[in-house]
Amino acid sequence: MADAKYDVLGIGNALFDVLVRTDEKFLANHGMTKGSMALIDEARAASIYRDMGPATMMSGGSAANTIVGIAGFGARAAYVGKVKQDEIGGLYIHDIRAAGVAFDTRPAADGPATGCSYILVTGDGERTMNTYLGAAQELVPSDIDPAEIAAAQIVYLEGYLWDPKDAKDAFVKAATIAHGAGRQVALTLSDAFCVDRYRDEFLDLMRKGTVDLVFANEAELHSLYRTSDFDAALKELRKDVKLGVVTRSEKGCVVASRDGVVAVPASPINELVDTTGAGDLFAAGFLFGLVRNAGYENAGHLGALAAAEVIQHIGARPQVSLKELAQQAGLPV
């Protein structure tokens, strides 16, 4: 196995986040399910945006947030995702490269605009996402460069890739190349409703060994196994995948391998502002810990640390150096 050029390469829906603080009434009036990610078409995007308050904008996308976090810890990271060659696409490309991430996916020259997620943040810090995929729908297997995939120690994929029409083929192509090169493949289950849409396919990916590591939050885990019994679901997860990491908000996380289960507490915070990116940044810290061979417990602490940073401000990208945060916390970097 050749030395890895990247520690982690992520593939996901490249989305520009348009974030706004709002109240519960806004969610109710627009028929939104709090805490979820709903796919919306252009007309609904326009209608939601028209009704939304003034926004804070930044680049987002689940796997992209994770990859930016990994780069922020000081690891070598790459991202594959599709934007359009438009103004917002230009901002997106700037931001991911400026975060120190290798990014070479060719932007779409025509077709729909760069995708946007309209994110409503309620007073309790919960985020409700409405995603117009836009150009992210144009991600195709030919966007996957075999040499780049084979050069990453871990390939990280988001479950949301099952939504655009050809991205799952890109996903499977990447996973196959990665395993062919002796690399690891990680998957995040993304969202409880996403799991509900693609449950059988996700279980198939796990049971056939297409993925080696799965990230899920409690709601996604419960959705995957159609149960509200956490321990029963965790037991199933341990059978289905080599390594499963389940985040439980303020209760921390559980790392479930075939050797056993390790629980790691959440990092303390001063104020919960916006949960957008909590799971993404947890995955960043955990994957960083893995590639540094820090052990599951330290990996869990690194994940908790990054998640705590991102939920204390608006937006899903870290505002400070995660490397320095980890050093201050005495965690291995």
Add this chain to the structure above:
Amino acid sequence: MADAKYDVLGIGNALFDVLVRTDEKFLANHGMTKGSMALIDEARAASIYRDMGPATMMSGGSAANTIVGIAGFGARAAYVGKVKQDEIGGLYIHDIRAAGVAFDTRPAADGPATGCSYILVTGDGERTMNTYLGAAQELVPSDIDPAEIAAAQIVYLEGYLWDPKDAKDAFVKAATIAHGAGRQVALTLSDAFCVDRYRDEFLDLMRKGTVDLVFANEAELHSLYRTSDFDAALKELRKDVKLGVVTRSEKGCVVASRDGVVAVPASPINELVDTTGAGDLFAAGFLFGLVRNAGYENAGHLGALAAAEVIQHIGARPQVSLKELAQQAGLPV
């Protein structure tokens, strides 16, 4: 004098803010003067942006920030400023209308892109702005609708309007209409270097009574009168304008009228994050106090409160309801 349709109407350079945290070295390497606003051309904008880290983006522009703040207190506000009919211009128009501000300036169909300010925020919370005016340069006197101007109790203008080529004519046109309708005209001096570029013209506006109220920070006041003696400068200011309000950062503000001088302390903060918009939001609170006839001292407190809100997070637009903040602080709304 007819009843006012608006409490305050602002005119300024409509700019999209691209904010990033950085270090002193970045400023030094790029020859930036910390704390100032520098005008940049398209090539320099591209070069600075290329070197900048991942950004947080939101609508900005000095007078626009003030007007959004005034609307946030619950007053009736309008804004005049020029964007292009491009993607970022669309975001800009959404944001200002979503803040409850009347905005009807026709966007430019061609010419330069919507203007952007690249704002570097250092660890001490200070902001250094690099502004590419773009479409803001296209603001012309015909963008000034006499009926709208005459319908505002106070017309608020930014000194930065002296930079684009025709905006000062729009400024003077608006001031003349406002006075013809028996309204008040306020000016912010904007920036010490801006004052240095247009000192004689600004003094002329004041001495000829084109403006009734002037906002300045200490550096701008010192630049205006070419002195480092605050008391001497304040004395000059009192001679030159009916009402002068000077902000002094953590030392609060001084309201200087021909009747006397009132000092109001700053509002306490937990953490200084980003000073972008501090002066703009101070002006918002103060003008709101004026239109509510709250008295200079309460107006100063309202200004201090809004400034304190905006410097505790990234970006120059308030993240919470200023009306609720004022209510909680027991100030008149």
